[in-house]
Amino acid sequence: MDVTLLGTGGPLPDAHRAGPATLVRVAGANLLIDAGRGVLMRLSAAGLGVGQVHAVFLTHLHSDHITDLGDLITTRWITSFTPSPLPVFGPVGTAKILDDLVASLEADVSYRMGHHEDLSWVPPIEVTEVDVSGTDIVEVWQAGDVVVTAAATDHRPVHPSIAFRVDHAGSSAVLAGDTVPCGGLDALSAGAGALVHTVIRKDLIEAIPIQRLQDTLDYHSSPEQAGDTAQRAGVGTLVLTHYVPAPGPGEIEQWKDLAATTFDGPIAAGDDLLTVTI
Numbered sequence: 001m002d003v004t005l006l007g008t009g010g011p012l013p014d015a016h017r018a019g020p021a022t023l024v025r026v027a028g029a030n031l032l033i034d035a036g037r038g039v040l041m042r043l044s045a046a047g048l049g050v051g052q053v054h055a056v057f058l059t060h061l062h063s064d065h066i067t068d069l070g071d072l073i074t075t076r077w078i079t080s081f082t083p084s085p086l087p088v089f090g091p092v093g094t095a096k097i098l099d100d101l102v103a104s105l106e107a108d109v110s111y112r113m114g115h116h117e118d119l120s121w122v123p124p125i126e127v128t129e130v131d132v133s134g135t136d137i138v139e140v141w142q143a144g145d146v147v148v149t150a151a152a153t154d155h156r157p158v159h160p161s162i163a164f165r166v167d168h169a170g171s172s173a174v175l176a177g178d179t180v181p182c183g184g185l186d187a188l189s190a191g192a193g194a195l196v197h198t199v200i201r202k203d204l205i206e207a208i209p210i211q212r213l214q215d216t217l218d219y220h221s222s223p224e225q226a227g228d229t230a231q232r233a234g235v236g237t238l239v240l241t242h243y244v245p246a247p248g249p250g251e252i253e254q255w256k257d258l259a260a261t262t263f264d265g266p267i268a269a270g271d272d273l274l275t276v277t278i
């Protein structure tokens with residue numbers, strides 16, 4: 001199982017980091033978790049086109065995690081020669097987002113269908129809303145021996161939010177999204193080969209006197225909190241992503257050092273397209 005960080009950036013545009021998105025490649029399945037800014041550019045750099053994505057999983061509906069969904073939908077549509085529905089899994093509310101998004105594409109859809117005689121279908125999407133709470137774990141996707149499960153996370157007031165776990169032949173990875181430590185993530189992460197966790201440096205954000213930044217402190221995890229979760233769950237490797245604020249050159253080691261204060265195992269963090277093999 002290969003886990004590739006397609007985008008390690010936060011909400012603010014960054015010349016070197018795309019928005020949050022992670023690719024899991026296992027047993028022929030290409031699974032995309034979140035669809036932040038630049039996801040298709042990074043997917044291309046990883047050697048894949050959107051037509052090769054088997055399913056998209058959204059951890060929550062914050063704009064920075066879904067902002068390039070429209071690119072996924074239209075690019076898959078105009079590069080398919082037969083209808084190729086894009087399966088999208090996300091928390092309750094995902095169906096409305098997708099309906100509204102497709103509605104916003106109405107002009108483009110009419111232009112292209114009017115111009116290309118062989119393009120006779122509108123962008124097909126299969127939305128499944130994942131309704132899970134507490135410490136319950138539900139199965140959401142399966143193909144062959146690859147199974148994806150989900151559990152609730154705690155990103156309140158952004159609610160609901162969920163994490164996903166991919167399992168195959170004894171390998172596993174959990175994709176946490178944005179969350180504070182919580183029972184749902186602990187349960188889902190138990191014994192996982194890797195935990196991919198978004199992190200913000202609370203020590204740095206606290207020093208910036210902007211209330212809108214201060215507001216982000218209470219619904220994200222610090223590297224130390226991500227390490228705590230990984231330690232409690234006994235995961236193999238902790239993978240840090242979605243760095244806020246963006247680390248400068250050479251600074252990523254500080255993030256790993258902070259997570260290492262609470263987690264004994266190996267920690268991976270770095271630039272976009274970092275791949276961790278589990």
Ligand SMILES: [Zn+2]
Nearest residue numbers: 060062155178
């Ligand atoms: Zn968020």
